[in-house]
Amino acid sequence: MRRSSTPRRRALLIGLGALFAALGVTQVAAGRRAPDQTLLLQAPVAVVESVVSHSPTVSADGRFVVYAGEGGAGQGADRQGAIWLKDHSDNSLVDLTPPVAGIRPGNSLWPVISGDGCTVTVITEMALDLFRDDDLGGRWDVYRLLLPHCGGEVADWELVSASRGSGFDAAAGDDVSSLYPPAVSADGNQVAYTHQFDVASPDLLGVTVVDLTVALGDPGRALSVPGTPNAAPDSIYRYRGLRQPAMSADGTVVAFTSDAVSEAVANPVADVTTAGVAEWGTGLEQGGFAVSNVFLWDRAAVDAASVGTAAFTGTVVRVSAPIGDETGDSASPALSGDGRFVAFESTATNLVSGATLPPCGSVCPPQVYLYDRTDGSLRLASREPGDPTLPPVGADAGATQPSLNYSGDELLFVSRSSNLFPTRSLGVGDAADGDIVLALPALGTLDRVSVLADGFTPAPAANSYPHMSAAGRVVVFDTLAGSVYGSAQVGRQVAIVDYAPELVLADLDVGTVSVGFPGPEWFLVLSNTGSASFVPATAEVDNADFLISGGSCLEQPTVAVAPGATCTVNLMLMPSVAGSIEGTLTISEQGFNAFSVSTHLVGRGGEPSLAPTPAGAHGGDVLVGVASEPMSFTVENVAFNSVRLDTLEITGANPDDFQLSLDECSSDRLTASSSCAIQVVFTPTASGRRSAQVVMQTRDGGYATVLISGDAFFDPKLAADVTVLAPGRLGLTGTGFAPNADVTVSWADGSGGSLTTVTDAVGGLSAQMVVRATDRSGLRTIVAQTADGQVASAEVLVVPPAPGRGPNSPTWPNR
Structure with a gap:
């Protein structure tokens, strides 16, 4: 008999417990029962598109999804390379590349929708700009389209990969690589793409970043990434070049793959071959490919006045540095929207000290790693679930295709490994397919995204190309297993999965407060125990007697509360009248598919006489049916006269989970400045977040509350x-x-x-x-x-x- 890996719910609750112990105020008001707050982990199920489709990307808010697929009805179902836009709010579809008279049909690949949902950038062999694209021979170019809901027109494509000239004299480059998708900023104005290094070296690649706010032909519009050598290699090794760009939401951070020594200082000048000191790298054996690595260019650190001049300088940082000698390749970078994190895959075996990796064959299984720019740390992300501070054990069959959300706390990858989940999926599909895995690296948890209708049985491992919205609420990928999701279509299909945050914000009773005076400040904690982020934008109370005095939910609005994370709202009661006072606090998002959470506030205007210390406590993470260590409190009489207490009562959401193990206060008379002691034991009857409060009421009607909570788990x-x-x-x-x-x-x-x-x-x-x-x-x-x-x-x-x-x-x- 053996126990499985730690359930994700327990990892989330343990992570929140320390904060709750300190603040202790996300509780339920006296005499009121809140809804059960147990976290349910049944995963949402994918919905697949009705057409053969692949390579999806999604806007930051999750409303718009764009993908490549077959042509629509009346256009010939065998028309390949159509680009489709789906409005997730009403499921409407728009063909963005319909046949146009005078333009030779062709294939379009790798559609990327900008974070704001207003532009789509594609790689296509179609001459969508008849003035600048001669449409001769086999060639590919990058185009951008402003979408109709943002004021554009379906046929009005803009050429991105112009190689020479200005104005109407500019011509299409005809040299874009169709192997890799472009990278696009959130506003769609910055585009990085992979292309031929030069005419003489068609199989060698380079990366160019284009600023579409700069006119064609003007300095600064197109720049090769720093770290590009100034000539093709002449070496005993083979080379692929610079490729696979990724970009932050604001366009200031660019990551890319290179088999040159690209961390050297270089001087890229617009529209000319890059001049600099970068050299081509070396390989592990003569005649083989040079070792590839992942590099990062922070464009914001560059003096803007020098862009496009010989004085332009920038330093590129290598993020896939091994401990010792080179042992493998690193590639496929993905950037978080804020530019802080870089995820990539690597076959190197010496990137993280203490990591246990699977045995290598002719090539080592690739693993997914996560680099943090703030401290330069590197962690193994494709690892067995568990304590993230312990030495990691890598995915036994490897992992590929990383993708990050905006803040970098959620990571998607593809894997067929058998040691990441208790159950395994059927190993079918293409070589690059596998399970779609959602990792929370900071917590050490994993979820399988590709599951059947019951929410946990794995779908066949025939899935690839995952991406997610900024807050992780919408996950998209393509799959060969559409039939298990109820589709009769044959071939690859795009799958869309909707996640939701699980928000805990319980009621609060602040007790008795003097009329006309602000009472103590309370810290209400909003916790997210779900699988997607929550982005608070506003916090409002419908009763002016309750004052919002601050809190991290408001100090950093629009900053996501990641799964397992919290934010706070600080509250005070300043009664305008004597007697009972009630209100509702609501914390809300804005935009598409916005969530909100509300809590009930209670207090009383009067003369306070009791002051418990501390005001709340957390009983820890406890097995269901097992008693915690006692939580101790002291209750002081802060009035000028003696008071007599009634019998103490435990009320709230889960009163049966807490017991008074010591009670020196019930029916006691406290003289001025004297105190009594109580202790409470947490013995949970069910799993999840459990909360209650001890209500201490005096014979003259005043009262105070002690807020108690704990987290419980089953150990099957x-x-x-x-x-x-x-x-x-x-x-x-x-x-x-x-x-x-x-x-x-x-x-x-x-x-x-x-x-x-x-x-x-x-x-x-x-x-x-x-x-x-x-x-x-x-x-x-x-x-x-x-x-x-x-x-x-x-x-x-x-x-x-x-x-x-x-x-x-x-x-x-x-x-």
């Missing part, structure tokens, strides 16, 4: 027959699950049968699963899991059937 365990003879029945017993919960039992490798059972009133299960004669034999893992993330597993030896043993045998199955 599964036991199975050590050996089962196929065909036969496998006996299973489990403990520690939630009571009366549906549990699905299946083989970890995805093959064989499965069953669903229900736990008893104490969270136990007992079941038998049929093992068929055709089931895979050998040492296997059986997994039991619930929709909200409770997982346990056990190992079983499946013995193949003896000759002549089958359905007609008197011993089948265990007759």
Whole structure:
């Protein structure tokens, strides 16, 4: 019997516990019961497009999705390379590359929508600018389109990859590489793309950044990235060149892949070959390719007055630096929108000290790494889930295709590894396909995005090219497994998954406060325990007696509250009248698919007499049914006269989860400045965030509250027959699950049968699963899991059937 990896819910709650212990005020007001705040982890399910499609990207707010696919009805279903725009708010579709008289049909690839959702940039072999594109031979160029909802027209494409001349004399470059997508800033005005290094070296690549706010032919419009050598290589090694650009939202940070020594200082000058000191790199063996690395160029650090002149300088930083000698290639950079984080894939085995990586064959399995520009740190992101401070264990089959959200705290990648989740997906699809994995590197958690309708059974590992919106609310990818999502279409299809934040903001009772005077400042904590970020924009209270005095939710508006993170709203009550006072606090987002969360505020105008210290406490992270250490409080009489207390009462959302283990205050008389003591024990009855409060009321009607909370988790365990003879029945017993919960039992490798059972009133299960004669034999893992993330597993030896043993045998199955 063995325990599975730590459930994601527990990791999130542990991460929040320390802050709650300090602030202790995201609780429920006296006498009111808040909704159950248990985090449900059943994943949302993908919806696939009805046409053959691939290579999707999504706008920052998640409203617009653009992808490449086949032509629409009436245009010939076999027309390849159409670019489609989907409005996610109403599911409408627009073909952005309809056939146009006079323009030779061709393929269009790698559509990228800008963060503001107003432009789409593509690589195409179509001559979309008849004035500047001669449309001769096999060639590709980069074009940009201002979308109709932002004032543009479908046919009004703008040439990006102009190589020479100005105005109407400018001509298309005809030299763009169709292997890699362009990179685009959030406003669509900065575009980086990969192209031929020069005419004499058509297979060698370079990267150019174009500023579309600068007129064609003017200095500063097109710049080669610093670190570009000034001539093609003449070496014993082979080279791919500079390629795969990525760009921050404001366009000031550019990452790229290069097999040159590109961290050298260079002097790029617009519209001419770059002059500088960068040299081509070396390889691991003669005749092989030179080692590629990922580099970062911070354009904001450059003196703007020198752009386009010989005085222009910039330093490029290498982010894939090994510990010691070169051992492999790094490539495919992805940038967070704020430019802080760079994710990339690498076959190098010495980038992170202490990492355990899978054995290498002729090539080592690539892993995904995350570089933080603020401190230069590098971590292994494609790792087994667990404590992020411990030495990581890498994905056993590798990982590729990283993609980041705006703030870099959410990371997508593709992997077929078997050690990232308790269950495995069916290994089908193309070579670059796999599971779509959502990682929260700071917490060490992983979610599988590509799941079936039950929210946790893995879909076939036939998925690739993941991207997400700025807050991680919309994830897009393409898949060959559209049939499991209910589509009858054959071929690749774009899949769209909608995530939502899970917000915890409980009610607050501030007790009695003097009329006309501001009371103590309370810190209400908004926590996000979901799988997508929340971006607070406003905080409002509908009763002017409650004053919002600050908090991080307001001090940094529009900054995302990442999964597992928090922000605070500071509140005070200044009663205008005596008696009960109520209000509602609402914290809201703005824009498409905006979320909001509200909480009920309660207080009383009067003469305060009791002051508890501390005002709140957190009982820690506790197994359901187990008691925590006591939380101690002192209650002082701050009035000038003696007061008598009534019996203390525990109220709120989860009063049954907290017990008074020491009570020196109930029915006691406190003289002025004297105090009494209480202790509270947290014994959770269910998992998740649990909260309540101790209400202390005096005989004259004044009262105060002590706010108490804790986080609870289940620790399920599964036991199975050590050996089962196929065909036969496998006996299973489990403990520690939630009571009366549906549990699905299946083989970890995805093959064989499965069953669903229900736990008893104490969270136990007992079941038998049929093992068929055709089931895979050998040492296997059986997994039991619930929709909200409770997982346990056990190992079983499946013995193949003896000759002549089958359905007609008197011993089948265990007759």
